[in-house]
Amino acid sequence: MQLLDYIPFLVEGVPWTLALVFSGLTMGFSLGLPLSLIEAFGSRGAKLVVDAYVWFLRGTPLLVLLSLLYWGIFPSLGIKVSPFIASIVALGLRSSAYQSQIFRSALLSIESGQLLAARAMGMRDSQVVMHVLVPQALRIALPSWSNEYAIMLKDSSICFTLGVMEILTRAKYISTATGSALFPFLIAGLLYLALTRAGVEAIELLHRKVRIPGTLGGE
Template structure:
């Protein structure tokens, strides 16, 4: 028999852990968005060495499991004298992983902007940084929002991997309570419910942002 009343007294701890999950996800998303933009600009750069570095980075990150990347950051860096907290290690691993995928999203958005706009801006004497900032990137962000939203939701779910490096997020706390109370179905179902609520909220917010951007475009 399932006994969900057992979960009730642990709910405050699970809510607190869910807040840690949201914090971890949001910071990682910001890291991914910023670093992903840098990688995307390197990827499309006319400077070949920068383009090659970006391509190599994307190839490495997309071709290896995120769990391996997380373990390399958390367990590997201390071997060379760099010790980071579990939370920071998770942010770096999640953010750098997402950056590879976000870079390709940005690149697709940049390439979707008609090349004539770049040529027209150059003919008016605008420099490359100003063209990207005022003309190309605003349009890129507008068309990239749906894909970036999907990536953000994926990162929220992938944040559960941080439990393996002792971050007290939702999955780790759920595992601990499930094991000590021998109520695996109950705690894991409640944890799934938390994730479902959080991803639904993320999706709703992103949908509103997408609607706002589509209205401003008109």
């Protein structure tokens, strides 16, 4: 087979990579947002627990986390998981730590006057958080969140170590099958580059749609 004949096989890795990234980001979001609320408004004890969680996940390489989960934690709990699921859990846990920091600083950047105004209108604290603070924090956080997408996209390549059939795993197969490394890895790199640009542009478009009027970022 010619090298070019392998391109479809490589491109079939794109849905796998995107599945890893979107599942990881979703998991990171659903854990990270509640964590950020604790970091911003929680009690001191709860904050300490979240701080320790964030410290652990931000200081452990994804590769080590992945190995710990796949070979260590899941088997010792008696849970059988596929490499794909283990990868999503590792990406999601790590991202939850990063996303909690993104949302925390977004929450804290909202003027305290808004909180007072909402209370003055008779809203309960939970209502203030749900209807006033979180909707704004999500919009403020969007540019940093786009960065998180770019990081996770590139990090998803690490899942090749478990043989998830994403882009890099396929590039490695092609390189073994054809004896040429330059071509498959270069195409793989360009695919990642294109996916990063496309995603970042899409989020930027979304940001322009939902930006908050009257703020510096919203002009």
